[in-house]
Structures are given as C-alpha cells and as structure tokens.
Amino acid sequence: MYGYSGKVLHVDLTNRKVRVERKPEEWYRIYIGGVAMATRLCWENIEVGCDPLSPGNPICIANGVFAGTPVPVGGKYGIASKSPLTGFIGDSLSGSWFTIALKRAGWDALVIHGASDDWVYLFIDDDRVEFRDASHLVGLGAYQTEEAIREELNDDQVRSAVIGPAGEKLVRMASVTNDSRQAGRTGHGAVWGSKKLKAVSVRGTQGVRVADPQELLQLCYDITQAAQGPHTQKYRILGTPANVLNLNRLGLLPTRNYQEGVFEKAELISGEYLHEHYHVKTIACAQCPIACEQMSRAKDGPYAGAMTGIDYEPLYAVSSNCGVGDLQAAIKTIDICDRGGMDAMSTGVTISWAMETFERGIFTKEDFKCSKYPDGFEPYFGNADAVVTLAEMIRDREGIGDLLAEGVKRASAQVDAEKGTETWKWAMHIKGLECPGYDARGLKTFALGLAVGTRGACHNRSAAYDPDIKGEVDRFSVDETRGELAKSTEEYAAVYDTLPLCKFIRRCFTGKADRAGAWPAIAKLINATTGWDFDYDAVDLIGVRAHAIKKAFNIREGWTRADDHLPWRWMHEPMTEGASAGHVVTEEELEYMKDLYYKAKGWTKEGLIPKEQLIELGMEDVAEEIGV
C-alpha cells in the first residue's frame, strides 16, 4: 500500500503490553483516516455502554492519508473516544507535527486501552514503545509538558500530544494538545486523565511512500499557489476573529449567554481591533501554506504578557457571551484554557451560564469563594476578572469550579436537583456539548444541523450555516429543502474531517468550494498518494461513510430521536435586538425538519439506519449490530 503502513498500534496501559494489528487495504478504502478511522477503531475496541472515564473507553488516534506528504493542510489527525460530555462519539481533529511524526514512525493509527495505576507517558520511537514514568510531569501545563519531554528525551524533534492540569483533574471539557494545537470540544483530555496518561510522544524517522510523487508534487504546487490568493485572504490577515462584526451585524453574535445576538462592544473584540492592537504574528500548522492563527498578546493592565492564538469561537465564548468587551481579558482567558488544556468554547459557555445563574439570584457571592477571593466575588456579565478567575477555578476544580468542570448540562442538572430551580432553561448545549458562536434562532438550517449532530452542538461537523448565511434559503423560516441541506453539508464536512484536510483550503482547488469544485481535485490527490482510482463519487462516499459510522456508534450507545434537540432558550425565547430579533425555532419546526432530515438520510422515522444501507456502505458488521 502507498500512503499507509497498513499497521495499527495497540497499547494496553493496564498490562503495559503492545500489539500490532494489520488492516486490509479495503478497510482503508472505507475509513480513509481522521475522524472516520478513529471512530471505526473506537467502534471496534470500546466496551459498549462503558463510562467514558473508565478503562473500557479507548483512545483512538488516526492519521490522515496525506499526513507526512507534501499535500497542503493535510497534516491533521483524528481522535475519538466516547465523550465524557455527551456519552456519544467524541471525535476531534488537531493539526501539525505530532501526526507527521506518528506517520513517519510507521503507524497509521494508535489505540490506547485500559488504564495505568500510575502517571505514565508513552514514547513511541519508530517501532519501539516505552512506558515512561510521568509523575514529575503532573501539574505541568500543556506547553510545558511538551517542552519537558523534549528535554528529557534530549531530542527537539520528538513530538507530543499531551494533557494539562484540566485533563489530570478530569475536567469534562479538557483537551488534548500537540504542537500548541488543541483537539478540543468533546473532553478527550479527561479520558486521558482517567487513564493516568499524561502524554504520547513520538519520534518518527521513516518516510511516507506515495504512489506518484511527480504528479503529487505538481498538484500540491498548484494548490499552494492558490492558497496565497483571495480565497484564503480572510484567514491570513485577520483570521477567524473577523467573524465578530459580521455576525454581530446579522444579529447572530452570542451575547450574555445567548440572551441576545448583538453586543454593544463588538468593535472592541473584533478581528480588526485585535489585529491593530494586540496581534503579534501569524503562524501556521505544519504542512500548511495558509497560516491562519493570529498570535496575540495582552500588552498592558492586569493580564499583560498573556499570549496565545485567537480564533473566533473561543473569542466569542469568553467575551461577548460573557458580556466582556475587553480583548486583553479574552486573551488571558483563552491562554489559561490553552495552557491548562481545556476547551475555551465549552469553558466560556459554562461560565456564561454561571453568570446568568448569579444574575438571577440563584448563585450568590458566597458561592464564588476561592483562594484569590476568599470572600467570594460577583460574576455579573461584563466582569472580566470573574471570567479569568472562573477559567482558573474550572481548570483546578477549585470551589464552584468543581461543579462547572462537569460542563453546563451536568452543572445545571445538579443545581436544579439541589435547589428546585430551572437553570437548565439557559444551559446552552446539545447532547451535553456547549453551543458554538452562531445563534441558531436566525439560522434555521443550521439549527437542524446542530440538533442532529452526532457530537452535539458543533459548527465544524455541520456546515449548515452556509446556505443560511449565503442567502440560498431564507434563514428565518423552514421549508422542505432543509433536511437535504443538513445532510449534504454534514457529509461535505465529513469528507474534509476524514482525509483530513483543513477546510480553509476548500476554495483553493478551482476557486469554488462546492463538491463540483473540490471533489475531482481531491480524488487526484488521493490517487497520486495511494495509487487508488477514486473519482467524484468515491470522494463523496467518504463523507457518507464517515457520518454513518459515527451515527452507528451513537445508536449502539443508546441514542434516540429525543437526543436530537435544541436548547430550550433557542426554542422559546426570541432575541429582542438586531437583525435576528423576534425569532425562535419552534418545536413544530424542529420536528418537521428532523423528519425531513431522517428521510433524506434514508433512515427510519425514529432515525435508525436500515441494514441494507449499511451493507451497501461496506459495513456488514455494523449492520448486524445496529441496522434495522
């Protein structure tokens, strides 16, 4: 095989043993890499029904088909476990050097089983695996851990995926970090922490063989040239924080825990303002010619010196959504999350829930006692230091941070059970995953895409905001097209997440981001890498299969139609200001769209997958277990 080694490395932390599994080429043609392959490995290796924080939940890491090749933005990997936030599939992506090292070490994928009694890190030195003591690394931040391991192994080419203090303390929104990039959202860091696994470090010294090097180089040259043009300009100069003002103008910028979609201080947290005042430099992942990450530094005031990469989603979560119009506080909060190894989106949305709960008088100042403020503090919306402090408290599970570290679904349920309140009505999550930075009341196709999402409220797995924002449909109403649109956009995204390729490259093949513009070019890249004979239809099938295995995983873990829901607020409380004021997604609209979506997918009315569909996709064993 070209492009792959054909080998999956299994590591058993409980018994400290390793084994090698060889997969047939047909398996690779179906699951390709990234999130699909990682999910498939999770399907094969999990103890069904297990607690996500128990030894029965495996960590599954799958490289991409293009990792370690010259293919632009192909240096990404997928990671999958059962999510501690949702109880369903937790699939994430991260980019840069770690995946290239793993591929060069000769492994297509890595499955980590069981749990260690003592803190450990793995050192994969090509085909040799060491279980190394990690007790001295406990408590170190994510970046510090990467650096400490490089020093310990005396090799600055060793690449590590690690957890920070949040993962060690089983914070449910903890991330896995490599090369300063995060595999975030669904709580992988907590899964690693539950296994006492601090890091996976890799030294890879082998090459990646491709089928047609000359053809691949020519294809890559053309894409790299295009990646310097207007199709990526918005990412290169302002980065994704440029979304702030766009979304604010459309009335879609989550503000004060999604109470409104317009923030009066939006200019002060905009990408433009960030660029002018706090931007330090722009950096890129390995294998990427675009470079979108806007490294920014707080230059004065109480947070001076804090520095990290700023993207739109973490930014909205810790600023407008907490009522904070202070970019330096936002940089500090995101820096705390990144170094602590936790997802800034989920952290911000959980904090905004706590702020609203305080403002409604359910929490009091007394509830916010901590070492920094022994008498407590008042986390009203706009209190920047409260956001910074709460991020630290969540990371350390200090005081009320212990409750918030459970994520907004569990935290609200616990408070409501204890106090007889209804804080769940402003707990902004879907399936337990905190919502992203687009208010779905003014994006009804996207509302459907989020509701049915296999990993919960995720803007990356469903691109259904696209037809809404482009005006291809009326974003304020529903009609019979929405089921097909939600299906089409999620399967489109799943192609990129499975190869994986960063979606920011999608216009650089022909100038058009749609399937017709991208799939033929992607097929050529696959064929030049693997020697296969993929065409438009075969590329399209990648996304269909990827989504099918994720959905199948959820069904086996107990998913029902009722799990495809929206937060109460989006269904009952219209916003009062801005271009999206006055709208909600009604129960009737949501159920109607779910019917359309399940029909478009070829599923039953209850959202289950027919056996014959899975068999057609080459998933006979899956059909046997969950097909109807």
Next chain:
Amino acid sequence: MPKVVVEFYGTARHVTGQKEVPLELKEGSTFRDVVKTLAARYPALIGDVIKPSGDELQMPNMFNVNARRVVQDLDTQPEDGDRILLMFVTAGG
C-alpha cells in the same frame, strides 16, 4: 436618486480603512454599478474583494442588504435607503 450606504467588513474594511461609505446612485443603478463605483473609489479592493474585471465580487465576498437578504443577482437594483453590507461568507473558527 437613490442613496445607499455600503458597510465594510473584514477584508474590505481592512484594505480601505473605512467602516462605511455613503453612495448616491443614478436612477436605475444595479448592485453591479455599486461594485464598479467601489472599485473606482477604492482600487485596493480589486484583487481580494473585487475581481480584476472591476464589476464582480470576488468569492467569498457578498452583498447582504439590511442584514436580511443576500444579493444573488448583481443586476438587480438596490432601493433608496438600503444599507448594503460588503462581507464574506462566515466560516470556521
């Protein structure tokens, strides 16, 4: 003569240094005429925001009228008082 305001977002704001610009259009002007006017007034928009032909927006930029609807056909006409948002298709983050 219809008067409109074009609001700049993202790249358009970055390269022009302007938040918005009022335009007084001739009767019967289309959104394409708005593109041409902008190209003439702000040559820095040509390339990343406006195509080199000067009469068409470069993808992924678009016109959104009053934050309510997206212009699908540049040969249609704006109305007096419209606020035309020159923005890009939001994605990622």
